[in-house]
Amino acid sequence: MAKLSIRSVSKSYGAVRVLNDVSVEVEEGSFVVLLGPSGCGKSTLLHAIAGLNPIDSGAIVIGERNVTNLPARERDVAMVFQSYALYPTMSVAENIAFPLKMRGFDRKTSTDKVEAVARLLQIEPLLGRRPRELSGGQRQRVAIGRALVRDPRLFLFDEPLSNLDAALRTELRAEIKRLHQSIRKTMVYVTHDQTEALTLADKIVVLKAGKIEQIGTPLSLYDDPDNAFVAGFIGSPRMNFLRASVVDSGKAVTVGDARVDISHLATRLENGQDVMLGIRPEHLDEKQGVELALAVDVTERLGSTAYVHGVLPSGETVVAERREDQPRFGETITLRFVPGRTCVFDAQGARIR
Amino acid sequence: MARRALFYVGLLLLLLAVLFPLYWVVVTSFKTTRDAFAIPPVWLFSPTLENYRTVFANRGFLSAFANSFIISILSSALAVAIGSIAAYGLAQQPAALRRSKEKFILSLRIAPALLFVIPMYYLATRIGALNQHWLLIAAYAFVNVPFAISLLITFFDDIPKELRDAARVDGAREFSVFWHVYLPAARGGIVATLILCVLFTWNEFFVALVLTGRNTQTLPVSITSFLTFQGIQWGALTAAATLIMLPMIVLGVLVQGQIVRGMTLGSVKG
Numbered sequence: 065m066a067k068l069s070i071r072s073v074s075k076s077y078g079a080v081r082v083l084n085d086v087s088v089e090v091e092e093g094s095f096v097v098l099l100g101p102s103g104c105g106k107s108t109l110l111h112a113i114a115g116l117n118p119i120d121s122g123a124i125v126i127g128e129r130n131v132t133n134l135p136a137r138e139r140d141v142a143m144v145f146q147s148y149a150l151y152p153t154m155s156v157a158e159n160i161a162f163p164l165k166m167r168g169f170d171r172k173t174s175t176d177k178v179e180a181v182a183r184l185l186q187i188e189p190l191l192g193r194r195p196r197e198l199s200g201g202q203r204q205r206v207a208i209g210r211a212l213v214r215d216p217r218l219f220l221f222d223e224p225l226s227n228l229d230a231a232l233r234t235e236l237r238a239e240i241k242r243l244h245q246s247i248r249k250t251m252v253y254v255t256h257d258q259t260e261a262l263t264l265a266d267k268i269v270v271l272k273a274g275k276i277e278q279i280g281t282p283l284s285l286y287d288d289p290d291n292a293f294v295a296g297f298i299g300s301p302r303m304n305f306l307r308a309s310v311v312d313s314g315k316a317v318t319v320g321d322a323r324v325d326i327s328h329l330a331t332r333l334e335n336g337q338d339v340m341l342g343i344r345p346e347h348l349d350e351k352q353g354v355e356l357a358l359a360v361d362v363t364e365r366l367g368s369t370a371y372v373h374g375v376l377p378s379g380e381t382v383v384a385e386r387r388e389d390q391p392r393f394g395e396t397i398t399l400r401f402v403p404g405r406t407c408v409f410d411a412q413g414a415r416i417r
Numbered sequence: 418m419a420r421r422a423l424f425y426v427g428l429l430l431l432l433l434a435v436l437f438p439l440y441w442v443v444v445t446s447f448k449t450t451r452d453a454f455a456i457p458p459v460w461l462f463s464p465t466l467e468n469y470r471t472v473f474a475n476r477g478f479l480s481a482f483a484n485s486f487i488i489s490i491l492s493s494a495l496a497v498a499i500g501s502i503a504a505y506g507l508a509q510q511p512a513a514l515r516r517s518k519e520k521f522i523l524s525l526r527i528a529p530a531l532l533f534v535i536p537m538y539y540l541a542t543r544i545g546a547l548n549q550h551w552l553l554i555a556a557y558a559f560v561n562v563p564f565a566i567s568l569l570i571t572f573f574d575d576i577p578k579e580l581r582d583a584a585r586v587d588g589a590r591e592f593s594v595f596w597h598v599y600l601p602a603a604r605g606g607i608v609a610t611l612i613l614c615v616l617f618t619w620n621e622f623f624v625a626l627v628l629t630g631r632n633t634q635t636l637p638v639s640i641t642s643f644l645t646f647q648g649i650q651w652g653a654l655t656a657a658a659t660l661i662m663l664p665m666i667v668l669g670v671l672v673q674g675q676i677v678r679g680m681t682l683g684s685v686k687g
Contacts, residue, residue: 115586136586137585143582147579149580152580152602153601166587166589214587
């Protein structure tokens with residue numbers, strides 16, 4: 065168990081900069097998720113932590129040890145792969161025992177440890193089988209067992225649930241969470257799935273094109289995003305972005321015909337400046353506030369609630385949550401929101417607070 | 418329908434062209450000299466083992482059998498051992514580096530054996546190695562290594578890269594990754610390569626003709642002793658040829674099954 069420091073790590077493949085001055089501090093025993101769209105460098109970063117990918121500059125420190133130039137086997141980390149990466153010619157027991165064998169544990173200790181892990185993950189009946197005789201969920205459980213058995217300083221997960229079906233994904237997600245709560249080991253988890261990130265993480269690192277966009281707790285990223293990318297990436301359905309123009313010497317913006325008060329912002333904007341107003345779908349269903357007229361296109365009914373897709377008079381498309389009525393195609397409804405629940409972004413997408 | 422029929426007729430003709438000479442060799446080995454040269458050919462005859470007796474009475478043939486056996490097995494094992502380590506290394510290289518090295522290996526396969534054999538003969542006479550088994554074992558291993566590398570690379574390429582990553586994180590050194598993970602996963606390919614090397618070495622004539630001495634003669638060379646000044650002993654020759662083919666036919670049947678078997682199935686998603 066150890067803390068992890070990633071200090072200004074950069075890496076390029078040819079002319080492409082896949083990691084650009086990335087720095088992250090992971091506290092001992094915490095669960096950190098690297099989140100981002102595919103190609104953002106999150107897997108590259110994880111492989112760099114594991115020692116599978118050399119980095120061009122920067123440093124990686126696990127505990128008090130600078131491991132930047134150490135080979136993977138000396139870093140004392142364990143990794144779970146998206147493709148499970150079980151050794152096809154070994155039985156489940158041999159797979160789990162492999163890290164122990166490589167570190168020269170004697171057979172007796174090794175067998176005991178394998179059994180303990182198998183009991184923890186409830187895969188005891190599978191120990192004699194080969195990986196190809198297992199289902200996807202069982203394979204991933206074995207892979208997690210292989211990571212657990214050695215008691216490493218750091219656990220790395222590379223999209224471990226992406227190859228599983230939805231039900232199994234939810235189940236294993238909860239199991240990983242439970243595992244972390246019971247063993248309290250430092251874990252770094254890569255995913256492009258925001259649900260996984262929001263449910264698992266103590267801290268989320270949002271990456272885009274090799275750069276960190278924001279680091280924060282799940283709630284802070286959701287409620288208080290630093291920029292339009294994070295605001296749009298986290299939350300489903302995503303935040304609505306509306307074109308707005310500053311009026312009243314920076315005290316308000318206009319969205320279409322509506323006037324939205326932004327006098328609570330510390331920054332004073334100039335009249336006529338173009339900004340974006342971000343509003344989450346669930347904040348468009350208030351009892352009172354600023355009103356917008358929405359021509360309804362489609363209503364998605366999800367049981368307890370519904371999402372209405374429609375078009376504003378300005379031509380911008382909007383998704384709004386409706387908890388009570390469920391309007392149909394062709395109807396025009398009135399959306400209401402409170403100015404205090406909105407986010408204002410400048411033309412480059414940076415948050416104005 | 419007509420096209421289908423044509424396809425099968427073509428197939429039949431091809432099969433005949435390939436199998437008939439084999440059939441003729443085997444059948445002739447069971448004929449008496451008179452039957453063997455009867456015109457028109459005799460299709461029904463009373464078989465004799467006389468020719469096999471002649472072959473087994475020939476001490477040169479028996480020792481050649483032993484030579485062929487030792488040389489082809491040992492040289493192929495050596496070639497596969499060297500080739501699999503090289504192929505593993507190449508399979509892990511970045512594409513650009515790997516391509517340039519593969520070109521070099523390919524060039525070794527294109528070069529005629531003559532290029533190596535003449536200087537080797539010269540060297541062997543100078544150091545007095547011409548009548549020793551290890552010379553041929555080394556020569557054939559050398560000829561087989563490029564072939565083994567290029568074949569084994571394809572088997573190693575089929576093994577998912579994550580297995581190496583996983584093993585390295587699990588604490589394995591590069592050789593352990595190769596030994597514990599890649600080698601078992603490519604077992605089918607290793608066996609297939611070994612057998613193909615044995616097949617090649619077993620049948621090879623040219624290198625053997627140049628580099629073997631009295632004690633190390635292999636079968637393809639020794640069989641020429643049935644082509645004598647007094648004439649060709651067709652019966653004995655065909656009996657010897659049948660005996661030479663037999664082990665390789667058995668191996669050929671084995672190799673088919675091994676190549677087809679996919680060893681990595683089940684390690685990744687699916």
